[in-house]
Amino acid sequence: MKHMLSLTAHELMKLYARSELTPFELFELQLAFARKIEPRINSFLSLRSVVDEEVGKVPYKNADNLLSSVPVSVKDILATKDFTTTAGSKILEGYLPPYDATVVSILKETNNFIVGKTNLDEFAMGSSTENSGYYPTLNPWDTTRVPGGSSGGGASSVAALQAFVGLGTDTGGSVRQPASFCGVFGFRPTYGMLSRFGLIAYASSLDQVGIFTRDVLDIAYAMNTLSKPDPLDATCIATGDIDFVCFIEGNTNTEGLRLGVISGLMNEQVIDAEVLELCEESLRILAGAGVEIVSVELPFIDYLLPCYYILTSAEASSNLARYDGIRYGLGVDEAPRRNLKEQYYEVRGVGFGQEVKRRILLGTYVLSAGYAEKYYNQARQLRKIIVDSIDEIFGEVDFLFAPTSPTPAFKLGEKLDDPVKMWASDVCVVLANLANIPSISVPGWLNKEALPVGIQFMGRRGEDARLLAFARAYEVSASLRFRVPPMVEEALNNFEY
Amino acid sequence: MRGYQAVIGVEIHVQIQSKRKQFCSCPAVNTREISDANKFTCPICLGHPGVLPVLNSESVRNTLLLGIRLNCNIAKRSIFARKNYFYPDLPKGYQITQYHTPLLTGGEVEYFYEGQLKKAPLERAHLEEDTAKIFYLEDGTNFLDFNRAGIPLLEIVTEPVFTSPREVVAFLEELRFILRELEISEANMEEGNFRCEPNISVRPLGSTKLLTKTEIKNLNSFGTLIKALEYEIQRQTEVWESGEKVERETMRWDEHLQKTVPMRMKETQADYRYFDEPDLPPLVITDEQIEMARREAEKYQRKLNWDGRELIFPAGTARQMEFLVSTLFLSTSDAKLFALNPEYLELLSEVYQITRDLKETIIWLLQEYKPLSETLDVRLSPNIIAELIQIKKQGAVTTAQARKVLALCAKSGKSVQEAIEELGFGKTLDDEEMTRICGKVIEENSKAVNDIRRGKVQALKVLVGAVMKETGGRANPIMVEEKLKYLLNL
Numbered sequence: 003m004k005h006m007l008s009l010t011a012h013e014l015m016k017l018y019a020r021s022e023l024t025p026f027e028l029f030e031l032q033l034a035f036a037r038k039i040e041p042r043i044n045s046f047l048s049l050r051s052v053v054d055e056e057v058g059k060v061p062y063k064n065a066d067n068l069l070s071s072v073p074v075s076v077k078d079i080l081a082t083k084d085f086t087t088t089a090g091s092k093i094l095e096g097y098l099p100p101y102d103a104t105v106v107s108i109l110k111e112t113n114n115f116i117v118g119k120t121n122l123d124e125f126a127m128g129s130s131t132e133n134s135g136y137y138p139t140l141n142p143w144d145t146t147r148v149p150g151g152s153s154g155g156g157a158s159s160v161a162a163l164q165a166f167v168g169l170g171t172d173t174g175g176s177v178r179q180p181a182s183f184c185g186v187f188g189f190r191p192t193y194g195m196l197s198r199f200g201l202i203a204y205a206s207s208l209d210q211v212g213i214f215t216r217d218v219l220d221i222a223y224a225m226n227t228l229s230k231p232d233p234l235d236a237t238c239i240a241t242g243d244i245d246f247v248c249f250i251e252g253n254t255n256t257e258g259l260r261l262g263v264i265s266g267l268m269n270e271q272v273i274d275a276e277v278l279e280l281c282e283e284s285l286r287i288l289a290g291a292g293v294e295i296v297s298v299e300l301p302f303i304d305y306l307l308p309c310y311y312i313l314t315s316a317e318a319s320s321n322l323a324r325y326d327g328i329r330y331g332l333g334v335d336e337a338p339r340r341n342l343k344e345q346y347y348e349v350r351g352v353g354f355g356q357e358v359k360r361r362i363l364l365g366t367y368v369l370s371a372g373y374a375e376k377y378y379n380q381a382r383q384l385r386k387i388i389v390d391s392i393d394e395i396f397g398e399v400d401f402l403f404a405p406t407s408p409t410p411a412f413k414l415g416e417k418l419d420d421p422v423k424m425w426a427s428d429v430c431v432v433l434a435n436l437a438n439i440p441s442i443s444v445p446g447w448l449n450k451e452a453l454p455v456g457i458q459f460m461g462r463r464g465e466d467a468r469l470l471a472f473a474r475a476y477e478v479s480a481s482l483r484f485r486v487p488p489m490v491e492e493a494l495n496n497f498e499y
Numbered sequence: 500m501r502g503y504q505a506v507i508g509v510e511i512h513v514q515i516q517s518k519r520k521q522f523c524s525c526p527a528v529n530t531r532e533i534s535d536a537n538k539f540t541c542p543i544c545l546g547h548p549g550v551l552p553v554l555n556s557e558s559v560r561n562t563l564l565l566g567i568r569l570n571c572n573i574a575k576r577s578i579f580a581r582k583n584y585f586y587p588d589l590p591k592g593y594q595i596t597q598y599h600t601p602l603l604t605g606g607e608v609e610y611f612y613e614g615q616l617k618k619a620p621l622e623r624a625h626l627e628e629d630t631a632k633i634f635y636l637e638d639g640t641n642f643l644d645f646n647r648a649g650i651p652l653l654e655i656v657t658e659p660v661f662t663s664p665r666e667v668v669a670f671l672e673e674l675r676f677i678l679r680e681l682e683i684s685e686a687n688m689e690e691g692n693f694r695c696e697p698n699i700s701v702r703p704l705g706s707t708k709l710l711t712k713t714e715i716k717n718l719n720s721f722g723t724l725i726k727a728l729e730y731e732i733q734r735q736t737e738v739w740e741s742g743e744k745v746e747r748e749t750m751r752w753d754e755h756l757q758k759t760v761p762m763r764m765k766e767t768q769a770d771y772r773y774f775d776e777p778d779l780p781p782l783v784i785t786d787e788q789i790e791m792a793r794r795e796a797e798k799y800q801r802k803l804n805w806d807g808r809e810l811i812f813p814a815g816t817a818r819q820m821e822f823l824v825s826t827l828f829l830s831t832s833d834a835k836l837f838a839l840n841p842e843y844l845e846l847l848s849e850v851y852q853i854t855r856d857l858k859e860t861i862i863w864l865l866q867e868y869k870p871l872s873e874t875l876d877v878r879l880s881p882n883i884i885a886e887l888i889q890i891k892k893q894g895a896v897t898t899a900q901a902r903k904v905l906a907l908c909a910k911s912g913k914s915v916q917e918a919i920e921e922l923g924f925g926k927t928l929d930d931e932e933m934t935r936i937c938g939k940v941i942e943e944n945s946k947a948v949n950d951i952r953r954g955k956v957q958a959l960k961v962l963v964g965a966v967m968k969e970t971g972g973r974a975n976p977i978m979v980e981e982k983l984k985y986l987l988n989l
Binding site: 081087089097103198202205207233234235316322323330342346366369370371378 | 542545546547548549550551552553554581583585587590591592593643770772774777778779780
């Protein structure tokens with residue numbers, strides 16, 4: 003029975019449907035294993051200790067292509083009434099939100115089982131989960147390496163059989179890059195396809211909830227479940243009238259589709275040689291499936307990172323202003339007689355980590371009178387240009403292709419002292435966020451050190467279903483099958499239940 | 500002050516009447532009792548992590564209505580911005596407001612000042628959200644009440660066009676009246692839903708250059724506004740005269756010191772780092788919405804039938820004042836009473852239509868009918884009032900009698916004729932009784948009679964008065980005088 007933990011969610015639901023097991027049995031098993039392996043990975047900031055009878059005893063309902071009775075991990079940046087929600091920051095230590103994020107409410111309504119809240123870089127700022135205000139998460143493929151970030155705990159939880167599906171957030175690759183590092187699928191929908199209500203904001207114009215799974219079909223199930231109109235999010239564009247599962251099953255033909263390979267991101271100066279080789283292998287498979295591979299140039303490729311970091315820092319400096327310790331979080335009860343300035347200095351000085359402070363300072367600077375013209379406004383204009391040129395490119399091609407990350411998972415501490423190096427690891431992923439297009443990281447092959455390497459497909463804005471259908475077709479052509487990291491496999495074998 | 504002229508502009512923060520707050524669904528209610536503090540709050544208006552704003556359409560509708568009324572340009576697409584600064588009353592650390600693209604620009608408020616219709620051009624009016632309220636408690640702690648946080652606000656900014664504090668107040672009174680009449684705001688200064696912050700500079704007479712201005716905050720009545728502005732004009736004039744320079748700063752009125760003092764936080768130097776609010780899509784206004792606002796504004800127009808002509812006045816008093824003062828030559832104070840009370844203006848037109856005597860009609864409406872109607876809370880038809888005025892003018896009753904008739908009509912609902920009859924007025928006394936009473940009066944007033952005989956004819960009035968009194972006002976004074984002359988052989 004314990005090997006059911008490595009199934010996909012839709013395979014699991016089939017077992018429920020055939021009454022081969024009950025959700026409660028599965029949840030107990032899931033929780034037991036998640037807790038057992040947790041000390042070796044640290045995927046979670048809070049992990050449920052028992053399966054609530056109320057939640058667990060609800061029988062499986064065979065709903066139409068929805069995710070139901072599935073163990074899901076939720077990034078600790080999405081508000082939950084029943085788990086503290088910290089955004090990985092000390093400034094929110096012990097904070098219990100008075101409300102659920104919309105995506106969390108939906109998960110609960112559909113009887114999914116929230117295993118726990120996953121670790122992340124503080125306020126989603128980082129690419130390794132080392133910036134967590136609590137502790138780093140380790141990569142289940144090699145625990146001396148990072149799981150990626152910022153949704154590192156989400157990716158590792160799905161890879162390490164701690165949850166079947168993970169919810170993360172992707173502001174600049176924060177779902178796709180860790181998915182690539184941990185050998186799972188990571189999907190960032192078009193901005194607005196999933197409600198942001200309850201997503202603790204880092205950079206509001208780029209933040210988007212993303213999904214970790216073990217195959218493409220599970221993403222479709224998750225999208226069917228979560229992509230709904232939300233009156234609480236004015237930027238939500240979801241209509242809820244697409245069945246992603248049906249769409250994928252009905253659109254398997256890739257014959258004649260044009261895939262644009264972003265040449266600037268297939269360059270040995272930027273990308274690890276082995277990663278490039280594995281990318282070429284994927285492209286050969288696609289060509290074999292009748293996909294026309296063309297090369298596309300992005301003239302602005304060198305500006306992607308500066309543009310991304312200026313915009314996100316600017317928005318972050320404003321989004322993080324609310325943490326003053328007056329209404330919630332750190333410093334509410336302590337030293338009530340502090341004067342105002344002391345309050346700000348103390349709470350924010352102690353509560354925020356280095357990377358967060360760096361970005362608040364940077365963001366404040368680029369928005370300041372006299373500098374906004376030079377930095378923030380230019381970055382805004384640049385983003386417009388990026389959006390327009392990507393739209394133009396999509397007139398020529400159906401999808402875009404790039405590696406997900408220039409390298410496989412790097413060592414813990416390797417880039418921690420060099421923020422610019424760390425930031426550079428986002429070069430392949432920020433395009434989708436800036437251009438506001440859907441993007442998916444698909445696990446490719448393992449490199450010589452047996453580390454997973456992901457590839458990335460991007461689609462037209464709003465054509466999320468089409469992108470998923472294409473990724474599914476690739477998955478089938480490449481005969482991809484979810485691979486359990488050896489360390490986890492061993493733990494499962496030794497797991498007595 | 501000789502030789503200097505004040506240049507004043509005003510920023511007005513108006514709380515827009517709405518069921519809900521600007522960006523969440525909490526009731527938009529100001530705290531009346533401290534025990535109600537923080538009752539109307541939710542994660543959104545408390546600025547909890549992860550929440551998002553959604554714009555309230557009611558406050559947009561109200562703003563469009565005002566925009567139509569004041570002839571503003573309505574932006575078809577306006578963008579919200581974040582104004583970033585730290586303060587405990589600002590839960591998110593930024594205020595959602597409009598910066599580069601206010602919903603309303605231009606337009607004007609017409610007001611009536613010193614006998615003429617004047618226009619105050621507006622620079623802009625934009626939507627934003629109110630902050631929380633800080634109570635400074637006696638033990639030195641500060642208490643935060645977030646009921647106010649997120650209440651819809653409209654910030655209205657005038658061009659610097661006013662030259663005197665009293666004129667500013669005339670403008671503000673009219674704006675407040677319009678806001679109330681259109682049901683856009685309760686516009687109550689004490690309640691804090693109409694907050695005025697004037698900015699002021701002075702310059703040598705004849706100069707057109709604007710000099711450094713100061714802003715005055717925390718004014719809670721028109722009285723303090725006038726005092727503060729007068730003080731500030733004096734102060735700035737003295738500063739320039741002494742060869743010094745006026746500093747650009749934000750002042751507040753200190754009631755104890757009776758002077759303006761600089762506020763500690765020099766807001767003018769703050770850098771708000773405005774940028775577009777990513778959580779809200781641009782506010783798009785359709786032609787249908789504008790058309791709806793136009794129709795709505797028409798509902799609030801006042802129509803008046805004057806002498807067979809239909810006059811249409813927009814909400815507010817200015818155009819009516821102009822009509823009453825410039826066309827009908829009413830005094831400003833009389834005109835104001837009619838302009839502020841639409842039902843009296845309507846009565847005026849209807850009664851005048853019958854009596855054709857404007858002066859008498861105004862006197863009877865304002866001096867007699869209005870206080871009576873207000874104390875008894877009854878209304879009389881224009882026909883009754885007109886009939887009474889006419890009967891009085893014909894001399895059938897005296898002014899004093901007419902007053903009593905009016906009161907009886909109001910109290911009992913009787914017609915004028917019925918009331919006159921009941922009071923026994925207008926009934927001519929029979930000759931016998933008249934002769935008897937006049938004789939009695941002559942007998943009792945020998946001094947007056949002697950005066951008359953010595954040629955002091957005015958003394959006759961004394962006797963007439965005495966007879967009138969004796970008859971309880973029932974006699975016709977002209978006939979009484981005739982009778983007295985006859986008896987005295989004059």
